[in-house]
Amino acid sequence: MPQLLLILATALAAAPPMSVPVFAPASSDPAAVVVSPGVEVTDIRGRRVALPAGEARIAIDDARYLVALSLLLDDPTTPLVGWPHDGHRIGGDLYDRYEARFPRLPTLGRVSSSAEAFSLEQMLAAGPRVAVFSLGRGPSDAQVAQLERAGVVSVFVDFFIDPLANVDRSLEILGAVVGRDRRAAEIVAFRAERRAAIESAVGAAGLARPDVFLEPHAGMSEECCNSPGRGNVGVYIEFAGGRNIGADILPGAVGRLSLEYVLERDPDVYVATGGPHLAGTAGLVMGDGYGADTARESLERIAARDGIRLLSAVRNGRVHGLSHQLLNSPLDVVALELLARWLHPEALGHLDPGATLRQLNTRFLAVPLDGTFWVSSPLPSEHLPR
16 A cells, blocks of 8 residues: 555656646535535645645644644544644643544554655545645645646644734634634634733833743753744743743754853843753653642752853742743743743732633633642752852
8 A cells, every 4th residue: 555655756857737626625524524515725845735625634744733723622632633643742641631522533543753754655545635834844845746637735833933914814824724713713802912911011011131041841951051042932021021032042942052142141031941842851841731849849950050050040049930831832821921020920910820720711711731730949948059
């Protein structure tokens, strides 16, 4: 079968465009997710795409899109025919709960991940009508054309490179892809309301912007120091009223800072991100399935590392941990509220990220989050430099 699909893919590269999709547009299944005729979207790459009417059959290149789909659908697996089987990207405990709730998930087709080279053969084998790809990843333009000739529409979204600009748009695109435009609009409005509260408070108070060092995947390796640059979660720091020290020297969305540079800048606030994916390492372990004591102990260990423990942020008790499960998804509005509170505790202490997460859990998420997703902890005196 794989050899046959490869032959088909090669033939499609040279074949003229087909006027009829390979895959049937309709379903008699009453549980099927259906897209109305004539729906078009402009994806994050600015491509105007006509979505196939009828039963939604989609493939995604990142397990984290399961979370976005679970905001839109009571069963995010209903329209899904292919995904990379990379459940670790949402955390082992959380994925286990998805699989328990939706047992067909592990039986779905396997397609290439956004962290891998794109496989046309795998995508064709999964049989989607729409393939959702991460911006900057996935197929080449030539491969997109091959997919189109096979009746597969490609749509690009972005929850990573420029989240403030693209998460809402990407959610709206996914809403159209699975026929849940109104649901997507409701979530976007919910998020916009909370962002507006942060923006107005930061603007009205005329607050001084503290220097912030945010270390993603803190403690994943002995090397220091991962950091957002001009993009990625660095834009959250600026929005929340801080200065991201990585943006001054890193040209891309992410990169690595030297410990010497971090010590020289001596940031006012230190934020580490981590999650279940760092279990088994010396990294920051927290998130779905983890209790507050585990998260706090983990944060204290991270902040007590050589070099990091010398920072004024650590000495002054402005040390915070944030689960990566709140990033790179529409759940990031909770992270924005947390950052705003941490950077400006007096002016923005009224923000309530806990209430926001509870509303996401009760109003929207098919699989609510359950664990410790943030923690703050000044270090015990024995960990401080003398």
